[in-house]
Amino acid sequence: MIEKEVNPHFEDFLFDWSTKFQFLVGGYGSSKSYHVALKLILKLLEEKRTALVVREVYDTHRDSTFSLLEELVIDLGLEGRIKCLSSPMQLRFPNGSKIIFKGMDKPAKLKSINNVSIIWIEECSEVKYAGFKELLGRLRHPKLELHMLLSTNPVGEDNWSFKHFFKDELIQRLVLDDNELYEKRTVVTNDTYYHHSTADDNLFLPESYIAQLEEMKEYDPDLYRIARKGRFGVNGVKVLPQFEVKPHDEVMEAISNIRNPIKRVGMDFGFEESFNAVVRLAVDHNEKILYIYWQYYKNKMTDDKTAEELEEFKQTKELILADSAEPKTIQYFKQNGFRMKGAKKYQGSRLANTKKLKRFKKIICSSNCSDVIRELKPLTYKVGNDGHIIPDEFKIDPHTFSAIWYGLDGYEVSDLKGGSVSVLK
Template identity: 30%
Template sequence: MNNVKRISIQKTIGKGYADFWNFKGRYRVCKGSRASKKSKTTAINFISKLMQHPNANLLVIRKTFRTLKDSCFAELNWAITKLGVQQYWDAKESPLELTYKPTGQKIYFRGLDDPLKVTSITVKVGYLCWMWIEEAYEILNEADFDILDESIRGEVPEGLYKQVTLTFNPWNEKHWIKKRFFDAKEDIDILAKTTNYLCNEFLDDADKRVFERMKRDNPRRYQVAGLGDWGIVDGLVFENWEELVFDKNEILKRSNTKTAFGLDFGYTNDPTAFFCGIVDQEAKEIYVFDEIYKEGMSNKIIFEEVERKGYKKEKIRADSAEPKSIDDLWNLGMKNIKRARKGPDSINNGIQTIQDYKIIIHPSCVNFLTEITNYTWAQDKFGKKMNKPIDDFNHMMDAMRYALEDIQGDVFSFD
């Protein structure tokens, strides 16, 4: 390119990220609340840097590959448009990648659910020197991060540098990221920072009122989702669980196993949550093998997504608080959907029954993993535990309870 395009980074992304933008050490780690600009700032930063460094290539990672298209890939395309450089970039969805046309540099996208594809990348131009791990909180096993970290290796020419960037919401203070990066003593190779919505000058009054209501109505969530503080997790509702790769078809070959599907409705502020599990009543195990978890889903979109995944004909228990939505889904073709049975103490009774089981969670079920690691017993104003769970991180948890109502027999009788 002969033309030089000059932009004002401060006008484009605002304030609060100068140190993040300019840091060249090995680890650049940013935890932040909702609307803190962290993902959009990171996307603009990488597009800008790649166009300045003709030998650099970027690898973008999330725990599951299927989540990349609607998150990082979309954010990077947004950044390209925001910078007005669309004519220089080529976007492909199969395979998912972005190419800087003047040099052939690439942005690669990979999920940890296919580790061989992560470790086998060979770049055609320059060096694979940068990595962006979005929603890094989803990576619960530090050893998985170490494998990723080791993939950014080797010498790079003068003027270039190797760097791993992690961005995430800080739901749980016990996560390995806190100890490794935020609790580390002074280290020139680590920048660990916290951002929140207060540094986002582009929010309007309606956006700000969302956080004001959160501060008033849900102070615990406000500390994390509003201010970006670490979530303090004490008194988990479900403690007997593990993350494990398994083949659902092999599990279903066992005797005394049944599938279980549950649906919790959401829309604007809360996600719709769809739980897919297998119950082994003899082994006292619940296997969580798939999920749907998304905001803004109309009933038609819910039906289409359930149908696409192949679960339309399954017996599904759904939140009885929305009978109209259940009727809509039945009319669309989900003929085995039924209302969940709710009654006095149905939440606690369901929890107590599930607590007798070990819950095995497939790594692809990242939203279920996030909820179960944050679903705790509520506390009163004196900090004393109450005999009810918090009204938060409960969408997949509720969907699981509904699903398990459909398992017949004394073991799963929640009436």
């Protein structure tokens, strides 16, 4: 008989093994890792199993997962029954169960693992998606039910853990709306047990710690969302907070209802790391709405191959406004029957173009434009050493953003104060 006082919000979790996956997300100090460790010990005392504990870097186990498990063994008065070996790190149980520790920074070490029926990935958001899928292949046993426990502090919605277990807008895949989890606190669906926790769920925390978390609200809203609220989101200041995605048919219908739509095409050039990005745009000047309804996005394409794939523009005679830094490429396309010219670039044009896009009341993107969505919906500013945003630099190189800049060359969005505008159709 083992008696141990635990946080009430984790009581059901400790003994629920009904699903293959158990995903725990929470803020700082919520005690999620503590209860995962306790759950493992209780299960391995009950059944003879081999459990694997994984972090991205092997050496971080010693001061985190291994230390936590060792502390729990002592706290439960089991140090005479469970041996905690430090070299290599391992826990051995009297019934033959054992807990072993591995790091994804040493993938070769995973190949020698056999009959692992439980895997705990601590700080799973730090592990690469390929590593997660590799671990799924290592989870196997001829008789025992298989379980994978994943624990993490929330990160950006661009992280694989959010896309896999919640939603991936790029491929329009929805498993669970994370807001439903924040509201219900625990959800079971698709063979996954979801658990959300915050510092409020840890009754053993001092009030001073929670007060410290609350202070983050004043100086770091992103960290406050992660640490205090335990919620996923976009890290940083969004460049285009008015960006939204709508079904393609709905976007095309809205464009058809614009009285005098301004149609534009923009193109950014790329080859190796960069991409050839082409976008078709429609502007509702009166409502100050920008629609993005078509995209082309490829790299490692020679100009002749790209020209073949963009053949339709020769037929439609649409003017393509392209990156003027590539005059030879523009000349090639013109010689091959395309209407193309360079967009104006000047010192400060990046900032000016960014401000132009921000003046639209809405930027509505077709659900068909997957790369535009991937780049622009979560797009955030780069932050300088002084902690302030850099208004013309971003955390990624958004090629579709550049294509939109070029496409809108010569067009100005009227500002909210009713200033003068120029509109080139």
